[in-house]
Amino acid sequence: xxxxxxxxxxxxxPGQTVTIAxxxxxxxxxxxxxxxxxxxxxxxxxxxxxxxxxxxxSGVPDRFSGSKSGTSASLAxxxxxxxxxxxxxxxxxxxxxxGRVFGGGTKLTVL
Amino acid sequence: xxxxxxxxxxxxxxxxxxxxxxxxxxDSVSSNSAAWNWIRQSPSxxxxxxxxxxxxxxxxxxxxxxxxxxxxxxxxxxxxQFSLQLNSVSPEDTAxxxxxxxxxxxxxxxxxxxxLVTVSS
Numbered sequence: 001x002x003x004x005x006x007x008x009x010x011x012x013x014p015g016q017t018v019t020i021a022x023x024x025x026x027x028x029x030x031x032x033x034x035x036x037x038x039x040x041x042x043x044x045x046x047x048x049x050x051x052x053x054x055x056x057x058s059g060v061p062d063r064f065s066g067s068k069s070g071t072s073a074s075l076a077x078x079x080x081x082x083x084x085x086x087x088x089x090x091x092x093x094x095x096x097x098x099g100r101v102f103g104g105g106t107k108l109t110v111l
Numbered sequence: 112x113x114x115x116x117x118x119x120x121x122x123x124x125x126x127x128x129x130x131x132x133x134x135x136x137x138d139s140v141s142s143n144s145a146a147w148n149w150i151r152q153s154p155s156x157x158x159x160x161x162x163x164x165x166x167x168x169x170x171x172x173x174x175x176x177x178x179x180x181x182x183x184x185x186x187x188x189x190x191x192q193f194s195l196q197l198n199s200v201s202p203e204d205t206a207x208x209x210x211x212x213x214x215x216x217x218x219x220x221x222x223x224x225x226x227l228v229t230v231s232s
Contacts, residue, residue, distance in 0.1 A: 057220060102160070
């Protein structure tokens, strides 16, 4: 059971927009801790997609965006492409656990 | 460009010590603006942050509560690398282990290639 809760799967057709939710609590996201998002293609290391809630590292397309409100965060992907098919993870810091925590991951399928 | 290269055995016997090393190029383990982490991933536990080492005028370590009694992360400034030691392993420690650069404000921006470590006799 992950500290941060994500839907196991989402799907969308090419060109559509999908949103992946990440639900936390007052000890992590709600405590004003940063939320980061990662993309992982099976068999490879995770790749940083969004850092500090809504910032994109250099090279990440602006089709990817992050937001945060209260105890939840979300990742939006617009103009869905086949190459976006991957697993997506949110990550934050938990004050009660005094450690970094990840969501359970969401598998994105492009139909 | 920062690159992390992991090395270490892929098979460890139960009750023994898991040891991995992460060599850094393009940055310094003694950097005052980075932290050096170990993260593992398994089907049963998902992604799990294990701990980190970082330098801010002196060396600091943070460890996850779940492994705090068994883990040591050490920097090696002479070789510009850092290491993970996890004692008294059990089959539940079987996972892909990653080293990563980053801290709470920036996320983990650079990752090693991953090492599958199997705990089995």
